[in-house]
Amino acid sequence: MQIIMEQQNETTKQNNQQSQITNKIQLLIDNIETVIKGKRSKIEMIVSVLLARGHVLLEDNPGTGKTLLARTLAQSIAANNTKGLQFKRIQFTPDLLPMDLIGSHIFDDAKKDFIFKKGPLFCNVLLADEINRASPKVQSALLESMAESQISIGDLTYKLQDLFFVIATQNPIEIEGTYPLPEAQLDRFFMKLSLDYVDSETEADIYRNYLKIDENLHAIKQVLSLNDILELQTETDKIYVHDEIIASVRNIVTSTRNDANILLPCSTRSGIIFIKCLKAFAFVNNRPFVIEDDIKTLAQPILHHRIIFKNSDARKKTLHSLVDKEITRLAKLKINN
């Protein structure tokens, strides 16, 4: 009896802790929602990427609120450079140079020496706006730093911040004056999200309160500290993932390799990223374990931009059918713990 009691105590303690932490996440999401309306699921995903130590790419037509969302998020975790969280924003243009991102060596008159002037990359949250408008040179500089978490100039290597979160936005490739990102580069982003248009009621609501958008943005408060985020990130790693979920992720990834409609299939890295995101997403949804719903929700934003499809029809259907197959497998699966 005692043992059971203790166990129960422990679980309640755990639950308390858990709820405290998840409260913080909910706080963050709610905070963002005050500005961005009707996009909670997208916000959850972006937060998941943040917790999974990844980067996110927002792609959609102009005016769907990409930049606003990114700014809101950035501000709610790193507003006004307080509490040591730095937020930088770069508007990418065709004439932007890599130096403008990473910084450059400047001759210091006083010291009679070259000193390294850090660029905007040295921050915690970076909003890379319209990333596909910059030249490939600049793009690759950004992406490299995202992948390596460090910047090398000459002999010197500069480490980026512990928390380095890039929210990149891009316009759809078809629009003029853009340098489309190669698929290999896109691989660096954990998720590629498109915000889509909001539903009609929300749309009307937004029009009604358009004045408040700016107001709210300015009123956004930072709800999480750097330490909070780092703590959440470590908590995320502890989320339990069942072997069958892992098997399903593997099945999806490997099935892209056997599908005739797919030219470039998923890599192993994408599988790892998938698992990371699943954990984070479950955590965001206040669950200490991953379920098949998470797979269904995240498969598209995580995997779709990594795959080169044979044709546009396959682009629309193939991944869905692969995921649906796995979901059905999981739904029928009998697991006896």
Added chain:
Amino acid sequence: MKTDKKNILTKILLHLIFLCIPAVVAAAFALRGLNEYYAMLENNWFVQTCFFFAGIVTACIMFNLRLRFLPITIILVVILIIIRTIISNIELFEFNTFFYLVRFQVFSTLFVTGWICGWGFSRFKNFAIIFAAIIAVIAIFITVSKSEFSFIGILKTFLPIILFAFYIIYMSSAVRNVITFSRGRFYTFLRNLLGIILLFLLMMSLVGLLMKPAFTEIEKTWDNKTRKNEYEGLLERSSDSAYRMKDKMRPNPTFGRAKDNPEPMFVAYVDNYLDNDSEIPDPLYFVSYYLTNFDSFTETFEKDSVIPYNDLFQTAPSKIDLYFSQTDTAIMKTALADTLTKIVDIDVYNINLSPTEFVAPLTSFFCQPIAIENDYKTQFKSAYRAKSVVSDLNSAYFVYPSRDELLLIYQQQRYDILATVENFDDLPELFYSYYTRLPDNDFIDSLKKLTSEITANAKTPVEKIIAIRNHFLAVDEFGEPVFKYTENPGIPGIPGASKLAHFLFDSHKGYCAHFAGATLFMLRACEIPARLTVGFATVDRSDKNKGWYWFYEDQAHAWVQVYFPKFGWLDFDTTAGNDDMEESPQPDGTPPMQINKANFAGTGKITALDTVNKLIDFALEKMIVNDNEYIFEKSKQIVLDMTMAKILRDTVNLKFSELADNDSGLSLSFDETLKDIKPAINTPKDEVFEMIPKPVKIDEFRIDADKDTEKKNEKSDIDNNLQKDHTNKISIFAVLAIVLSAILILMMIFPYIIFKYYKYKSKLKSKNVNIFYVYKTSMFLLNQLGCERKNMTPLQFASTVADKKYETEFEKFMIIYLQFKYSDIAITSDEKKFVSKFYYNFKNKIHTKHSKFERVKRFLNLKQTLKFYANNYGTTK
């Protein structure tokens, strides 16, 4: 690579199960049919099917593994050839080598056929069509080679073939499509298959039921046609392949007895010689029926149901007990003959006639079935003795000119005697009018004219008869006969014109029916009583065995009998020379010379056995002493001496020790001493019994199988046979209907069975509720009621579909279930309680939304159940 392997395995399995095995079944069907017509020496269709099976399976596996066809087949052929040479070189007994060689050839042929089929199935899309076509051709071939057509027979042959063709063509393309094997596709595939089969069965049974009358109609016409074509002669062949004489006859355009190799019908010994003691046998025609009725419209001669002064002795030899006899002495009276008659003994050994057929020269009155010597049992089916009252004047030599002096003398004598008959005045009125009546039409009028011309100079009946004979045997100026015998006389140019008139006045060509028919009317036109007779013409070929005559199929004949007062009926054949008939198609065999004439025969029961002296006490019920039959109301005890006796049960020889009390049987004695007992006709039977020397030396003792039960069996057999056809037809449809409805019912209750199974597995009433099966049960219930999960995750489904529709707590349950499923967190007791209660609440909520009737209706929907197991609903957008 792993998935590839798996794919190949499933592919092979699919090919094997869905294509090869049905193909083997079809091949078995075909082989069975073919084996009936081709003696492949073994005649073992099952083993042959196994060979084919081996071939198809190996080929299917090999070629699915993407092996090359040509090299492997070449290797196979080389191996087969090597084995063949080895076998032929092994020096076994000569016959054995040959036997194994043939067996091996059968094996290799079938194996290679199977091999090619297996290759075709695994490599070619359209091979199924070819295969189905081949099988269908074989089926047609089999049906055609069967002599009997029947609706059920055709249905039995073609229904499976058509079904198979449908199946194999559909299946081969289906199997081809399901190469990337997914379970969802598999279910649709199964469903389609089941649907097609059910639909087809339904269609066929409908067609069968609706078309059956039409089919039976066709069947009948077929039957008639085949009969007509095959047996247009005087004989007809019954289903047991025995011959019977037809009791109808008409002059047809063709006569169907023109067979190259006519079968022998029977062998007879006629104890009739010219002038009693001379060595010249006097053959007699064998009579089956008198066709005394004439239908002038169809020109058909028929048996009359009532003949005045009927002197035809009709009996069925097979229905008389062995050695017992049937006598009809009344015939002698109605024969109206008392001068120059004698009684002739005839022994008939039957070969191909029906055992119920009785033929004997006129005027027979006695029939006694006799046993056949063992040596001749394979040659002859049955035998009987007959006695006939025969006029001295009757003979097959009545008309034909002969070179033999003795015969010429005989014919002249006979003519002289018959010339004494001048008129028919003393005959009974009924008799005379019956046998001289003529139809009234133009043909008869012109015939009368012709007859009066021919017989202008003749005064006595016999002169007229000879004149008519001469008319038919007349020769023209070139020495060619005017009337010719032909089996294809053709038909008169005017449709519906009398064939007899055509024969008599125009074509002069015909066969026995024409000759006899024309003669009959000409005789009657002269007011001479005459009748038409069918039976067998006797041809004397008995150089070696005097008195023995062989009768072949083509000796079936029709002729005329003429009546002379006091002398009775005499055979009168005007048919112009049919030389074929004279020539025996094959040399006559040896007749069974030993004629067993039992001097004593008795039936009864054994009452006591003396094994030492081989004597038995016998309770005699019926006995025959020298052809006289005596029946004892009260059985008489007699001692039989069995020392020499051959004891038989059916055809099996028994030992004396095997006899037992109460065995009933027939005892026969050929003892010469008994021959002398010649009781007068009026001697009382007790006196006759006393005259028999005791103990009687028995030569043969035949034990009866229990007669009564045998008869009953026979009867019930006949009844069964009659009903069999009927029940056969009904039972096929009944079985079909039962199977169909069973499948339907099973299909209908199938969902409920699954539901019950899940419910049972979830152990709702026990403490340890199986949460997985609770989940399964609930999902199944929802699915069956039309609430499908589709491509949603279970949680999505629970929250967005189920809970919204039924206001249940399915989402809450689902969260617990998912936690149980995917996390390492144990389920708390509260949660357990919730789960155990959940289902009942859930069920009640659902039941409020759907009425019981609706629930039952939806649970009968198998399609919905299949959806539950389907894997892919098509892609979501």
